[in-house]
Every structure is written in structure tokens, then in C-alpha cells.
Amino acid sequence: MLVIFDCDGVLVDSEPLANTCFARALTREGLDWSVEETMRRLMGRSMKSCVEIVEGLLGRKLPDDFLDRLQVETLQAFRDAPLKAVPGVAAAIDAIEAMGAKTCVASSGGLDKMRVTLGITGLWSRFEGRIFSSSEVPRGKPFPDLFLHAALSMNEQPFACTVIEDSLPGLQAARAAGMRPLAYVGAPYADRDALAGASREWFDDMKKLPALVAR
Numbered sequence: 001m002l003v004i005f006d007c008d009g010v011l012v013d014s015e016p017l018a019n020t021c022f023a024r025a026l027t028r029e030g031l032d033w034s035v036e037e038t039m040r041r042l043m044g045r046s047m048k049s050c051v052e053i054v055e056g057l058l059g060r061k062l063p064d065d066f067l068d069r070l071q072v073e074t075l076q077a078f079r080d081a082p083l084k085a086v087p088g089v090a091a092a093i094d095a096i097e098a099m100g101a102k103t104c105v106a107s108s109g110g111l112d113k114m115r116v117t118l119g120i121t122g123l124w125s126r127f128e129g130r131i132f133s134s135s136e137v138p139r140g141k142p143f144p145d146l147f148l149h150a151a152l153s154m155n156e157q158p159f160a161c162t163v164i165e166d167s168l169p170g171l172q173a174a175r176a177a178g179m180r181p182l183a184y185v186g187a188p189y190a191d192r193d194a195l196a197g198a199s200r201e202w203f204d205d206m207k208k209l210p211a212l213v214a215r
């Protein structure tokens, strides 16, 4: 069995900080979204897909340095906070690996970003070599490409994979890949109804994850 962890919102509590930076950058471009609005519309998507959505609404291209500047500001916010791991996730990974399951990470974010987020929270070393980014596949979530790439790289069949996700595009991607999705709805900002509606199985505390995976 392979358990595939999403990174942002599942391993690291990065979404409030990242979306605060994103909302600020969008305001500079004339799109006046609150942090909540930014989360609702863009969370869980690849950066490429976010840019397409925003450029569609603005009716023009974003500046060439938009993404680089946003990345610098976001990584600085992670270092300043500093970013924390999602409560209980390290113990949950320990318990899942003790059951004999393989684990890996599959994120819409880039490797540079994960090097910082997983590094700050002490999780990089335990997943090193098993960290996959949507930059490695043609299509990001909600398409299944990234999860299928992770399963293939880890020598596992899709039906033997469980995906831990906290966003709708991520849950859709897991289902499209023929994998078992488990929705984490424990974040304070989580839209519990939407996530529970998108996944038959959901949980609100990382303490509950190992037993759910084993079921």
C-alpha cells in the first residue's frame, strides 16, 4: 500500500500564509479578493492553473515577474512566521509507516517551495527522494497525472494507493486516478461540507488518520 500526502494544508499549515501573500499580489494587479476568496477559488490548484484563472478574469497577462515576486514574498512569510507542520501529522506518518505502508508527497507546489516548507517543519528529510511536484507532469490537479506519476515512481498500482487531500481539486484528482481519497477537513478554514461532499471518507484530526488508512 502507498499513502500519498498532499503537502500544503495536509503536511504543512501553509495555506493561510500563502493565500495572504497571493491576495496581496492580486490586489496589486487590480483584483481585490480577500484571503478567504483567494482560498476558495485557487486553493489546491497548480500555479499554472491559478494564473490561467486570474488572467481570464483580468482579461490580460500578468506581469512577467509576477510569479517570481510572489514566490519570494511567500517563502519569506513562511520563514518569518515560522511555518508549522499540521498538528499531529508526524505521529500519523510514523504510525502509517509502522503498518508497513509506503509514503510519499505529491503537491501542486514546486520543489523549491517544498524544500522550504518541508524543510522548516522538519519533514523534508523523511520524504526525500519521494517528493513529487506537478511541475513534473503535463497537467496539475484536478487531473490525475501527478498522482499516477507518484504511484508509478513508487512502483504501486493506483488501486493500492490512498491519497490524503484537503482541497476539492486534489480529491477530484485522486478519484480520477482510481485511488482512494481521504479528505482532511480539520483546518480552521476548511469548507467541511464541500470536502465531505466530495469524498465518501473524511477526518478532522490527524490522530484519526492511521486507523482510517488501515480500514
Ligand SMILES: [Mg+2]
Pocket (backbone or CB within 6 Å): 006, 007, 008, 009, 010, 044, 165, 166, 167, 170
Ligand atoms: Mg492542499
